[in-house]
Amino acid sequence: MDGILLLYKEKGPTSFKAIEQVKKQFKINKIGHTGTLDPMAEGLLVVLLGSATKIADYVDDTKEYEMQIQFGAATDTDDAMGKEINTLPVPADLADKINAKIADFTGKIMQIPPAYSAIKKDGKKLYELARAGKEVKPEPRAVDIFSIEVLEVIDTTARLRVACSSGTYMRSLARDLAEAVNTCGHLSYLKRTRIGKFSSDNALTLSAIEDLQKHIISINDTLYNVKEAQISAPEQLMLKNGIALKNRFGFKPGEVIKAVFDGKVLAMCTVEGSVLKINRGIEI
Template identity: 45%
Template sequence: MNGILLLYKQKGPTSFETIEKLKKKFNLKKVGHCGTLDPLAEGLLITLINNATKINNFVNYEKEYEIEVKFGFATETDDMEGEIIKKTTVPANLQNSIKEIIPSFIGEIEQIPPRYASIKIQGKKLYEISRQGKTIDIKPRKVFIKSIDIINCTNDTARLKVICRTGAYMRALARDLGEKLSSAATLFYLKRTRIGKFTINESFLIDNISNLKENLISINDALYEMTPVFLDDDSYKKVKNGASIGNNSKTYTGFCKLIYNDEVIAIGQIFGNTIEIKRGI
């Protein structure tokens, strides 16, 4: 039983705790996920079941979020879990102020990850370093934000819809919006509503799943953007041995899914007329 499951992660548990609950309920061998949601966040969590854990690095679809950013204070974690470290005035006419600065956050931008993040620096997770009271220089990372739309605003809170690529932190975006307006801001609420073509409306609460298999999406369908290459018996044997094969597709660059008997058996990378095996499934 291999494939992906669209889970609805609720507020409270970590992403790891969520998939561990699923693993225990259905006695699964391997479970992973695509894109961590913080404990206070909720929404769509793509869960990888058994052999589907091997496609983790290839499910890099754009993500859509609904977030609430509260202005007037900053916290050490850039969300509501941390202690308040700064208080400021709230920008006047918040909606218009945000409209004016949105263009500077669109496209490829540099973003400094929150100090309490799971990324590794010098071999350690950043949040572990921060919890030890140590300070470390965090270099900006290039991220891509496709769009930011204002859903509504109150005197001190903006509700936004954000579409971005993998790697962008909504906590950092909230913090940076505040700083751009010479104020301070923190992420008050986050819901992930879409990853690629998969939406929150298709997701399941773990407690509501009785038959896991009937709710799984195949590895082939999970990799819907990837070029399919269909193998004959000879090519299949070469792929299973990790050998390169000829390219019979009409695509001459990028990754591809190698299919035999209607199942994805490997991920390849196309180099002109040759396909090199990158990951067996």
């Protein structure tokens, strides 16, 4: 069983636990996903099944979220699951201040991840160090926030829609935006609504899935963002034997290509000179 499943993760379980439930219920040998959701978050989880576990690096992983920020209270985890560590007054003109600062958080920015995150330092995850009482100072990372839309500001809360690159932390955005408007704050709600072209509107909760096969999206359709080389029967035999293909397709040097035969993505290739060099076999 190869392809992806659009799973709606409900609040509570970790992403790992959510896909492990899929694995157990449908007896899947290999399983993965394209991006973690925190336990308090809900929404779209793209689950990789079988040979699709090999394409995680090639999937369009731009993401969209709906988030809510609670201003006036900071937590150690930067979300509602953490311990309150600070409170500050919230500006009366909160909506105006937010709108004035949004531009500072769009485009390519440097973002400091939360101390409680799965990023590793010296072989250990930061949240493990933080829970052990050790001082954690995450290094700033470059992220790309494509757009921020203010949906609603009521009293001391704000709802936003954010489109961003993979690796962007909504908890950090909540914390930093609160600081930018001269108060403190944390992420109080998060829903992932989109990964690439796939929407949470088309995702199913685990309890709603009866016939898994009916809901699987093929690897080829998942890699809609990658250029395609429709190869011949002799060429597919060459790929199976690890032989690079001639670039008879006119692709440019450096381009990443999916080699497709009979609807299946046999391999991911890179154009090097006059050939398509195999990066990774997929459905060979």
